Amino acid sequence: MRVLVSAFDAGSSGISSYTQELAKLLSKDVKVSLLAFQDLNLLGVDVIAIRLRGRSRALPLMTFLRNAERVREVAKEFDLIHETLSPWGSVGQRFVTTRWGYVSYLELAWIRLTGLSSVEKWGAFPVTLQHYLMDRRSRRRAKFVIDVSRETGHFVPPPVEPRPPKSYQCSTLRVLFVSRDLGMPRKNLRVVMEALELVKVPVELHLVGRGREPGPRPTFQLIRHETLSREDVISLMREVDLLVLPSTYEELGFVGLEAYSVGLPVITSDIPSFRAVFKVSPKFHPRDPRALANIISSLTCEELEKMGRESREYVIRSNEVARRKILELYRLVLHS
Missing domain, CATH: 3.40.50 (Rossmann fold)
Known part of the structure; x- marks a missing residue:
């Protein structure tokens, strides 16, 4: 074939x-x-x-x-x-x-x-x-x-190749946000900025993408990485503790699957595509920074490591489901 x-x-x-x-x-x-x-x-x-x-x-x-x-x-x-x-x-x-x-x-x-x-x-x-x-x-x-964006009878989990798992050495919580344009409203960086002002633990925010972050100058540490290649983003994922996907609309959010592939925990907004794809991630309403802050504040280093391990295991299972479904679909199409 x-x-x-x-x-x-x-x-x-x-x-x-x-x-x-x-x-x-x-x-x-x-x-x-x-x-x-x-x-x-x-x-x-x-x-x-x-x-x-x-x-x-x-x-x-x-x-x-x-x-x-x-x-x-x-x-x-x-x-x-x-x-x-x-x-x-x-x-x-x-x-x-x-x-x-x-x-x-x-x-x-x-x-x-x-x-x-x-x-x-x-x-x-x-x-x-x-x-x-x-x-x-x-x-x-x-x-x-x-x-690939909603749970229907035709849903096939989007695949991503598992990579060697990251390790954890928590002190300051390092949060990652990725967008090709940091100022894009639907990517919703603002809610992350507002949430991190409310958390009860030391935190730093790593930003990947062009443009400027919205809102006033934050009180927490902000580290800008500008635009990075896909492989450089995945390398950065090994150096941080958590990825947040707060979008108000997203067709897939593939960067979250790349985080899963290295065992980096992901928190997502509660939108249909994220509910379909990111099964093991905590979710919050995309207009509720306090709900996001509460999730972040509740996570210990041990819980982050457990979430990361479960995320990577989920990818491995999903890949096999996708593989079986697609090959069976090909056989049906070729013999129809």
């Missing part, structure tokens, strides 16, 4: 990480290739790199139409396409696709308008309309639609 995973795009953030991890998981059982729009080295996976012509972030539908025939030529060599980024698998005759998110497109456009940085929000409605058209194309043509 030859499977093409389509497609890796470094600009798609968490989806790009998911795509890499999916390809690595599948490579243990099938002959898998990964279509990539940038250069990428992935151990055990054949990467087919294509440079998109006439690419425009503001016009993703036009970008697809300009490059669809080139991708179709690649896709025809495979038995099945696993689409992670629509509509780049829809050029094939036999493919499964991935559903991201859990809100309507109108709601998503409003989230982008109110929850993104000022430059990006102007494209909220026109860009979301194009994504609606591209997603609709893929879902109408696909043999199966996998959910």
